[in-house]
Amino acid sequence: MMSGTADPYDPRGNRILAALPKNARDHLRAELEPVELPVGTEIYRPGKRIEAVYFPMIGVCSIVTDLEGSTVEVATVGDEGMVGLPVFLGVATSAERALCQVGGRALRMDADRFRHEIAVLNGPLQQVMQVFTQAMFTQLARNAGCIRGHRVHERCARWLLMTSDRMHSDRFDLTQKFLAQMLAVRRSSVSEVAGALAADGCIRYSRGTITILDRERLLTHACSCYRVIREALDAVLPPHGGAR
Known part of the structure; x- marks a missing residue:
């Protein structure tokens, strides 16, 4: 990194990683690989083993379900979360597909390594992942209601x-x-x-x-869903640095 230039891959640019104690975040840093996420990057697909999890810094990843003749987005993940939640929940595959819809960058970790780190750091990392999971449930619930009601x-x-x-x-x-x-x-x-x-x-x-x-x-x-989802996230994973 050049002197005077902010590190674009500073783990604190992702809210999950920023919420960890410094010693836990420093421990994970060696396992996190900086990657670019061009538009269209496929992160996982239905029925295939999820090989890695991604902590976005900038960009928007979309979780979509493929229906007969159409594709419907069910959730999005940005710098507040992690793409690969099924891995945290103990599932090796997913019925949905995840891909990058707005290009950016992320920190990637091998899925097996992530499972190991959850076991090793089962205090702080597991706790932060649990609150992110709850925030994702809030988003999923609001999305379902939003489509019908707004x-x-x-x-x-x-x-x-x-x-x-x-x-x-x-x-x-x-x-x-x-x-x-x-x-x-x-x-x-x-x-x-x-x-x-x-x-x-x-x-x-x-x-x-x-x-x-x-x-x-x-x-x-x-619609009111913007405020509800944002407040749910901010309450458990406060914005860091340049986030709004």
């Missing part, structure tokens, strides 16, 4: 805010395909929804790049 533009505003939080930026790349999966709508509906938010001065959407122009105004459009 309007598309409200859900879109919520997802844009969540993505901005995870990217630590008001400008990020986001494909129409991912937006459609997040909102559980057809891709043809994405332009209409994004166009309405743009017309209201909240965002600019051009060539796959979102720029949030007025965050406070966008918050007025977002």
Whole structure:
């Protein structure tokens, strides 16, 4: 690392790792491999052994389920969590698929090594993973209710805010395909929804790049799920450093 330059792979850039006592975090650091996460990176697939777990620093990973003729996103993970939760729960495979939807970077650990470290550090690491698991359950529950109970533009505003939080930026790349999966709508509906938010001065959407122009105004459009999920996470895994 160059002098005066912040380490982009400092483990404290991930909330799970930041929540660990320093000695536990330092112990894990040698087992964490810095990796780039380009858009489309597949982390695990249905029925296949999960080989590694990922602690995102920047970016958005999506947990999706493949239905007949469509793919539906069921949860997202950013710098607040870990991708590979089935490994923590003692399962070697998953019925879902995990992939990177907004490019970034992460710290990767071999799944078998992670299992070993959970056993060795069964105090702090297991406790932090347990509270993250509960936060994920909150997200899953809200997602299910949100799709049925909130309007598309409200859900879109919520997802844009969540993505901005995870990217630590008001400008990020986001494909129409991912937006459609997040909102559980057809891709043809994405332009209409994004166009309405743009017309209201909240965002600019051009060539796959979102720029949030007025965050406070966008918050007025977002459904209550944004606040509930964020507060649930912040209560157990407080933001560190540059997080909003």
